[in-house]
Amino acid sequence: xxxxxxxEVGQMxxxxxxxxxxxxLDARVKMAAVVLFVVTVMSFPRYEISGLMPLFLFxxxxxxxxxxxxxxxxxxxxxALPFALFVGLFNPLLDxxxxxxxxxxxxxxxxxxxFSILLRFxxxxxxxxxxxxxxxxxxxxAGLERLGVPPLFATQLLFLYRYLFVIGGEALxxxxxxxxxxxxxxxxxxxxxxxxxxxxxxxSIDRAQRIYRAMxxxxxxxxxxxxHRTRPGWRDLLFLIGWSAFFILVRFYNPAVALGxxxxxxx
Amino acid sequence: MHMADALISPAVGGTMWAVTGGLIAWCAKKIxxxxxxxxxxMMGVLGAFVFTAQMINFTIPATGSSGHxxxxxxxxxxxxxxxxxxxxxxxxxxxxLFFADGGLLALGCNIFNLGFFPAFIAYPLIYRIFVNASSxxxxxxxxxxxxxxxxxxxxxxxxxxxxxxxxxSDLSFSTFVLLMQxxxxxxxxxxxxxxxxxxxxxxxxxxxxxxxxxxxRPTMTRxxxxxxxxxxxxxxxxxxxxxxxxxxxxxxxxxxxTGHEDxxxxxxxxxxxxxxxxxxTAFFPDYTFKAEEAExxxxxxxxxxxxxxxxxxxxxxxLGGLITLAVAAGIGYSLQARRKNE
Amino acid sequence: xxxxxLEIKNLGFCYPDGTEALYxxxxxxxxxEAIGLIGGNGAGKSTLxxxxxxxxxxxxxxxxxxxxxxxxxxxxxxxxxxxxxxxDPDDQLFMSTxxxxxxxxxxxxxxxxxxxxxxxxxxxxxxxxxxxxxxxPYKLSGGEKRAVAIATILAVSPDIIVLDEPSSNLDPRxxxxxxxxxxxFEQTRIIATHDLELVVEVCQRVIVLDNGRIVAEGPVxxxxxxxxxxxxxxxxxxxxxxxxHPH
Numbered sequence: 001x002x003x004x005x006x007x008e009v010g011q012m013x014x015x016x017x018x019x020x021x022x023x024x025l026d027a028r029v030k031m032a033a034v035v036l037f038v039v040t041v042m043s044f045p046r047y048e049i050s051g052l053m054p055l056f057l058f059x060x061x062x063x064x065x066x067x068x069x070x071x072x073x074x075x076x077x078x079x080a081l082p083f084a085l086f087v088g089l090f091n092p093l094l095d096x097x098x099x100x101x102x103x104x105x106x107x108x109x110x111x112x113x114x115f116s117i118l119l120r121f122x123x124x125x126x127x128x129x130x131x132x133x134x135x136x137x138x139x140x141x142a143g144l145e146r147l148g149v150p151p152l153f154a155t156q157l158l159f160l161y162r163y164l165f166v167i168g169g170e171a172l173x174x175x176x177x178x179x180x181x182x183x184x185x186x187x188x189x190x191x192x193x194x195x196x197x198x199x200x201x202x203x204s205i206d207r208a209q210r211i212y213r214a215m216x217x218x219x220x221x222x223x224x225x226x227x228h229r230t231r232p233g234w235r236d237l238l239f240l241i242g243w244s245a246f247f248i249l250v251r252f253y254n255p256a257v258a259l260g261x262x263x264x265x266x267x
Numbered sequence: 268m269h270m271a272d273a274l275i276s277p278a279v280g281g282t283m284w285a286v287t288g289g290l291i292a293w294c295a296k297k298i299x300x301x302x303x304x305x306x307x308x309m310m311g312v313l314g315a316f317v318f319t320a321q322m323i324n325f326t327i328p329a330t331g332s333s334g335h336x337x338x339x340x341x342x343x344x345x346x347x348x349x350x351x352x353x354x355x356x357x358x359x360x361x362x363x364l365f366f367a368d369g370g371l372l373a374l375g376c377n378i379f380n381l382g383f384f385p386a387f388i389a390y391p392l393i394y395r396i397f398v399n400a401s402s403x404x405x406x407x408x409x410x411x412x413x414x415x416x417x418x419x420x421x422x423x424x425x426x427x428x429x430x431x432x433x434x435x436s437d438l439s440f441s442t443f444v445l446l447m448q449x450x451x452x453x454x455x456x457x458x459x460x461x462x463x464x465x466x467x468x469x470x471x472x473x474x475x476x477x478x479x480x481x482x483x484r485p486t487m488t489r490x491x492x493x494x495x496x497x498x499x500x501x502x503x504x505x506x507x508x509x510x511x512x513x514x515x516x517x518x519x520x521x522x523x524x525t526g527h528e529d530x531x532x533x534x535x536x537x538x539x540x541x542x543x544x545x546x547x548t549a550f551f552p553d554y555t556f557k558a559e560e561a562e563x564x565x566x567x568x569x570x571x572x573x574x575x576x577x578x579x580x581x582x583x584x585x586l587g588g589l590i591t592l593a594v595a596a597g598i599g600y601s602l603q604a605r606r607k608n609e
Numbered sequence: 610x611x612x613x614x615l616e617i618k619n620l621g622f623c624y625p626d627g628t629e630a631l632y633x634x635x636x637x638x639x640x641x642e643a644i645g646l647i648g649g650n651g652a653g654k655s656t657l658x659x660x661x662x663x664x665x666x667x668x669x670x671x672x673x674x675x676x677x678x679x680x681x682x683x684x685x686x687x688x689x690x691x692x693x694x695x696x697d698p699d700d701q702l703f704m705s706t707x708x709x710x711x712x713x714x715x716x717x718x719x720x721x722x723x724x725x726x727x728x729x730x731x732x733x734x735x736x737x738x739x740x741x742x743x744x745x746p747y748k749l750s751g752g753e754k755r756a757v758a759i760a761t762i763l764a765v766s767p768d769i770i771v772l773d774e775p776s777s778n779l780d781p782r783x784x785x786x787x788x789x790x791x792x793x794f795e796q797t798r799i800i801a802t803h804d805l806e807l808v809v810e811v812c813q814r815v816i817v818l819d820n821g822r823i824v825a826e827g828p829v830x831x832x833x834x835x836x837x838x839x840x841x842x843x844x845x846x847x848x849x850x851x852x853x854h855p856h
Contacts, residue, residue: 038370056592060595060598061602063599064600076366084271091436117436124370127371128363128364137705152299152307155311159307162315164315166747168319187325190325193464194467198464198469205469208308211311213659214703219689220717226704227716227726260590
């Protein structure tokens with residue numbers, strides 16, 4: 001079992017529970033900014049490279065001000081990379097139109113779009129991770145609910161998250177005991193898998209029934225109520241307006257090209 | 268089978284977000300309507316269960332390689348289609364947030380591909396026909412495998428469609444189909460086996476858990492299904508027409524009028540100014556349906572003409588880009604250093 | 610205001626699959642009493658507890674709260690007055706922060722926000738866990754979880770607190786803290802447990818269950834000191850009584 005994933009979740013959870021000015025911002029404005037960011041990134045033409053660069057300011061500033069270690073985010077992005085790499089790699093093979101010569105090298109449109117894909121991937125995926133790391137799942141779900149997501153779904157996210165470690169821990173103990181009795185074999189046959197997973201499921205169902213009893217014992221009537229303890233203020237608004245302005249600016253005006261042009265004396 | 272953000276155009280991603288968002292709201296309404304309060308903790312815990320089960324690998328009989336449960340079909344068998352769809356959506360959301368599986372823009376696609384087909388197609392149209400609380404082993408195993416395969420084939424095909432419609436990957440529609448469908452045939456068989464394996468234990472030990480499902484037949488009417496598909500097609504069509512056709516047209520016409528991609532700055536006059544503005548407002552770039560392009564050679568030529576930029580500008584662009592990146596990283600780093608000192 | 614006594618009259622219960630769990634249970638519990646409910650595994654303790662706030666409905670006989678039988682109609686009122694602390698705090702703490710878990714009950718009662726917050730902090734203060742209010746429950750230690758679980762019940766200010774194995778999985782310090790806490794409550798306490806020393810320290814009266822029946826009932830020392838009776842029902846005389854000599 002990939003227990004490492006739980007450590008990953010735990011790590012992100014730690015980050016999400018930090019208390020920095022960024023963490024204290026209303027979850028809704030952070031969500032809105034990230035959505036705008038992703039749309040901006042994806043709205044660039046497919047061969048765009050330099051125009052995407054200024055957008056890195058967003059993840060870097062967020063990581064910087066939210067005490068989020070760069071390494072933790074980049075490691076996750078790298079781990080998630082293979083799929084984009086796999087599909088993106090067809091581009092250099094299929095699109096061989098030369099578009100750019102850099103000294104002796106000719107670069108095809110395929111390579112350009114491939115690199116563009118990787119850049120976009122890094123930007124959008126890191127933005128999603130940072131959103132979580134600087135908000136925390138709990139504040140995120142509360143924000144989602146206040147944004148009009150069905151409460152049932154917001155609750156579902158929280159419940160799922162709450163019991164991840166409980167069920168994961170049970171699974172780990174069961175697997176360990178199977179391993180101890182299976183002479184070191186790391187593989188589970190379908191028969192043993194069936195028993196193990198089946199019983200994990202039965203235990204989960206029992207647990208759900210106990211939780212339900214605990215809920216009705218405290219007056220649960222089908223609706224989960226939460227006391228919202230934060231209110232959006234001018235800081236939140238400023239955050240959203242500032243970043244939106246930045247996204248619009250770099251979408252229509254490429255500071256990277258201007259800077260490069262100025263440095264190389266070209267126009 | 269997670270779709271990744273980088274391969275999806277905002278139009279496709281946005282459309283699928285809308286479709287999925289609508290489905291979530293609809294499912295939530297359906298569940299509210301039946302007043303099954305005990306479903307709420309059950310959904311949460313079973314979501315955690317599937318999340319965990321996805322990490323437990325077993326040896327696939329007669330092959331030696333290993334596979335794991337996806338969970339869409341199993342959840343539907345236990346909770347019914349509406350709750351199962353919500354649970355799958357929550358699992359994928361958590362994965363997108365915590366592990367960057369897919370990403371935010373692709374989340375709508377992923378939820379649809381992995382949640383909709385098993386819950387609303389494979390389960391009612393295949394699984395239910397084969398399996399009920401008193402089914403024989405043969406029926407259970409064959410029904411599960413068939414339903415899982417069907418669900419995953421549809422899901423894989425949706426991935427291909429969404430990727431092709433996005434037009435970011437150069438992979439042609441037919442190649443991608445040939446790549447995806449066979450892989451997902453295998454994955455589907457594994458999913459079916461795992462589902463049947465788990466269901467058989469529950470059937471034996473706690474048949475009443477599944478019997479609840481028997482009472483609550485999926486009430487998704489054919490009419491609702493047709494409406495859903497129609498809306499999806501319509502939305503997708505309109506949005507991608509806006510995103511690609513229309514604005515592409517703008518770009519093409521712009522090129523015709525100016526004859527150049529980068530408008531020479533010194534050229535003054537209201538016309539060029541407007542044109543420049545128009546170019547900049549072409550917010551959604553040239554994402555077009557690739558298959559269409561392949562058919563039309565003319566467009567292909569245009570396509571190859573479009574990215575031609577002269578080396579100087581690009582070199583300076585590249586240089587400037589790298590510096591910008593360094594500056595961005597520097598700002599973030601210094602912010603972090605400052606915070607640490609606090 | 611009526612006195613919140615709890616009365617069980619000839620209670621019998623049979624699970625849907627046909628297993629009979631309780632037969633002819635009758636007893637009366639006055640307000641403020643601390644009752645130990647003891648018996649071996651499968652004696653019917655948990656089943657009986659579930660009847661006390663209507664999680665299970667009797668197949669036979671009835672449970673009366675303040676003189677009125679517990680029925681579907683009186684359920685909401687009974688649940689407000691009878692708080693149950695479940696055996697596994699992970700079942701009881703299902704929200705994402707300690708605050709939300711403790712606020713769950715008061716919010717369901719429809720109390721105004723300020724009152725809810727006051728109740729939450731008051732309950733957490735009572736169990737000494739106020740500093741944990743923003744923590745996620747799964748990050749707490751066993752003892753902290755138990756204390757917070759008790760706070761979730763205190764926040765609804767019940768007249769009767771029912772506890773299922775409250776000292777399981779606690780280290781000695783956590784257990785000591787729990788005992789002191791339980792001794793300090795003025796509400797009725799009904800404690801199902803295998804921890805007989807805890808019963809000696811906290812309760813005045815015990816009810817011994819075996820095979821779904823009440824086999825003995827009386828003052829703690831009288832019952833628990835009866836070695837013959839204890840052994841006959843899969844229990845044993847607690848050490849604490851062996852070493853206490855009357856001076």
